[in-house]
Amino acid sequence: MLLLLFSVFGERVTFCRPHGKTLQNTRKLLVAMDDVKNDSDKLAVLFNAGDQRIQDLIRALDDGDNDISLRAQIVIRYLGNREGMKHLVEWYSKRPTEYSIAGPVPLPLTDWDYEFIERNLMPKPPETWREIGVRYIYALAIDGSERSKKALDSLLNKGASVKENTTIGLAIKQLQIARPKMLMSGKDAAKVVLENAFFIYPADRKRTKSRLVAFNGTKDKVLVELYINRGQLAEEWYHVVMSKVGRGWKFYSITPVSVS
Numbered sequence: 051m052l053l054l055l056f057s058v059f060g061e062r063v064t065f066c067r068p069h070g071k072t073l074q075n076t077r078k079l080l081v082a083m084d085d086v087k088n089d090s091d092k093l094a095v096l097f098n099a100g101d102q103r104i105q106d107l108i109r110a111l112d113d114g115d116n117d118i119s120l121r122a123q124i125v126i127r128y129l130g131n132r133e134g135m136k137h138l139v140e141w142y143s144k145r146p147t148e149y150s151i152a153g154p155v156p157l158p159l160t161d162w163d164y165e166f167i168e169r170n171l172m173p174k175p176p177e178t179w180r181e182i183g184v185r186y187i188y189a190l191a192i193d194g195s196e197r198s199k200k201a202l203d204s205l206l207n208k209g210a211s212v213k214e215n216t217t218i219g220l221a222i223k224q225l226q227i228a229r230p231k232m233l234m235s236g237k238d239a240a241k242v243v244l245e246n247a248f249f250i251y252p253a254d255r256k257r258t259k260s261r262l263v264a265f266n267g268t269k270d271k272v273l274v275e276l277y278i279n280r281g282q283l284a285e286e287w288y289h290v291v292m293s294k295v296g297r298g299w300k301f302y303s304i305t306p307v308s309v310s
Contacts, residue, residue: 076106077113080121087287087308090275093128094264100129101267108137120152128273128291129266130156130302151182154291154303155189159198163189167201176209176218183209184221184306188249192230192301217306224249233298242299243274243290249304250288254278263289270294271302285310 076096083092100107110122123141126134139162142149155163167186171179183205190202202225212219228248236242244260257280263273276288286309291302 072103073106073109076103077110077118080110080118080125083121083125086124086289090263093125094273096125097128097264097273098267100125100134101131104129104131104134107134111138111141116150120150123150124153127153127156128289128303129271130154130291130293135160154289154305155182155185156291156303157189157193157293157301159189159193159195164197164201167205171205172208176205176212177216179209179218181217181306184217185304187218187221187225188304191225191248192232192304194232221249224251227252230301233295233300234292235298239272239292239299240274243276243292246301247276247288247290250276250278254280272299275307283310 076099079092079096083089083096086093096103104126107122107126111119111126113119113122123138126138135156139160163186171183171186176183187202187205190198190205206222206225209218209222212222214220214223225248230248231246234242234246236245240260240262244255244258247255247258250258258276258278260274260276263275265272271291271293274290274292276286276290278286278288280286287307289303289305289307292299293302
């Protein structure tokens with residue numbers, strides 16, 4: 051689970067009360083989801099039902115148990131639900147000096163994301179960006195807008211001298227080798243992700259397996275897990291969300307989940 055602390059910024063938005071009918075069941079699932087890699091079955095249930103239970107997840111951000119709050123944030127970010135993300139920014143803004151960030155960086159990137167990059171990544175040495183820097187590098191790469199291209203170039207230039215044996219260095223190196231396709235086709239979502247995983251070294255593809263974790267409730271987003279097995283103590287897991295665009299697919303978020 052990614053957990054980082056950053057300075058607060060963001061606009062206030064209206065907070066809505068959830069329906070109490072499903073709140074208890076949603077919280078039970080959040081309690082059971084201790085880790086998104088090992089508890090992917092619970093994540094799958096929440097990903098499938100999350101858009102319908104978004105008010106429950108928003109309410110859970112203020113849960114008295116900090117773990118529940120973080121897990122609600124993670125699920126909202128996996129979903130990339132517009133209402134959920136809007137309330138998440140509001141939740142950040144309630145923190146007087148700092149707040150916790152956990153989970154993927156979903157599209158579309160917003161003014162809040164670009165301000166986050168300017169305040170928390172650009173002024174700091176690339177070696178300190180850690181996993182959140184990798185997630186933003188991939189998010190900028192798959193966004194494809196002119197604004198994201200400009201921001202990505204700034205991050206890549208700043209991180210050009212970072213060693214390749216770091217997470218940031220590997221992400222930058224991968225984007226030098228290959229860039230993401232903006233639109234992909236195929237009926238097998240897990241296969242589509244594997245064939246288009248620009249963030250994985252070509253030599254690792256034969257060591258990589260993909261599996262479908264879950265569709266969201268309307269089946270216009272899908273969560274896929276990639277597992278790279280280079281042997282004991284050399285494993286990696288990624289969670290990739292794709293969104294449906296016409297008859298094709300588009301990357302929605304890319305999250306390095308675990309490295310052994």
